[in-house]
Amino acid sequence: MKSNHIVFFFPILLKGCDASVLLNSKGNNKAEKDGPPNVSLHAFYVIDAAKKALEASCPGVVSCADILALAARDAVFLSGGPTWDVPKGRKDGRTSKASETRQLPAPTFNLSQLRQSFSQRGLSGEDLVALSGGHTLGFSHCSSFKNRIHNFNATHDVDPSLNPSFAAKLISICPLKNQAKNAGTSMDPSTTTFDNTYYRLILQQKGLFSSDQVLLDNPDTKNLVTKFATSKKAFYEAFAKSMIRMSSINGGQEVRKDCRMIN
Ligand code: HEM
The missing domain is CATH 1.10.520.10 (Peroxidase; domain 1)
Structure with a gap:
């Protein structure tokens, strides 16, 4: 797909x-x-x-x-x-x-910003970890993670929470200068299927966004990352439950005739 x-x-x-x-x-x-x-x-x-x-x-x-x-x-x-x-x-x-x-929520968010963004929508820390697993599919442009590989902060050019060989790969895809238009990478390059490798990558410090990697910053969310990395079944059950919760947030008023314009 x-x-x-x-x-x-x-x-x-x-x-x-x-x-x-x-x-x-x-x-x-x-x-x-x-x-x-x-x-x-x-x-x-x-x-x-x-x-x-x-x-x-x-x-x-x-x-x-x-x-x-x-x-x-x-x-x-x-x-x-x-x-x-x-x-x-x-x-x-x-x-x-x-x-x-x-x-x-932005890819640069830390864990408390992510939690706040989710809780404002009535979603829990478990929803945050489970739904972030959606990043097992899809593509990201360099603009979404370049902050981690160039001029990260005053003391580190590259985010120290990134696996060094993974960081080097990202730098070669997204060099500081002469970056190709639309350059970027699959968020989970190891497979093209929906699976739990996203969580395994985070445990290897290979989460693409800060917002992925920071899920290890607290024991509760870290335990969930480990659980989902070990059990595809646990991830699938949690993901399905959280998708139902997220997609039940609704405040609409009509059934549109044409999805691109209001009635
Ligand atoms: C936790 C907060 C989240 C943040 C900060 C975030 C951030 C991002 C960013 C920056 C991109 C790449 C955009 C680009 O460079 O083109 C992206 C892509 C994507 N995100 Fe998230 N996301 C979050 C939550 C979610 C959730 C809850 C889902 C679904 C359950 C999801 C599914 C996806 C998918 C499938 C893509 C790939 C889109 C494509 O291939 O074009 N994300 N996300």
Whole structure:
């Protein structure tokens, strides 16, 4: 499964699962999908095709937010991961602002910032560790981790929590100067399937983002990283449970006819 089929599940975190990320920019309003953290989102046509088929047979019933939650579930399963029953009945939101993407957790966040960001959305520390496992799939641009490999801080050019050979590899992909446009790396280069290797990489100091590596900074989250690294079953169960929790956050108002625009 290529990453363009799975990019849709992270934006759920912004305002809840209300498909605000699918709305197009209009007039003076720049929509979420055009905000900096969402530059790599694509494959919106997949959702459009599902919506078209549903509207043809059953108009006005299935929201774009439900389609997104189901697509995320299926993308995980088709990539070798777990499956789960998606509770349905979400409504679609009527607003989408690029400026609000600043509220998304950043890859530079430390553990307490991550915990706070998740708890503001009613999600626990276990949800944080389990959902971060979504980084077993997909691609990251250099811009998301370059702070760790160049001019990290006053005493270290490279983040000392990075495995040195992994850091050297990242520097060769993302040199300080003459970096290729769109350069970057798979977040879990060891496999292309949905599995628990993400946690094993963190234990080897090979987490790509600071926000991945800092999961080792506290005994509770570290224990969960170790548990998920050792047991794929435990990770799959926790991931499915947390995806249901995250995708149940919803404050929408309508069932859109077209996922790219409000009714
Ligand atoms: C814990 C807070 C999180 C942070 C700080 C974070 C950060 C990021 C960043 C910086 C990227 C790379 C963007 C780029 O350079 O193109 C990314 C990609 C991705 N994230 Fe997260 N993320 C978080 C949580 C999640 C969650 C909860 C999920 C899903 C359960 C998720 C799934 C993904 C996926 C699948 C990609 C790959 C997208 C692609 O291939 O285009 N992330 N994330």
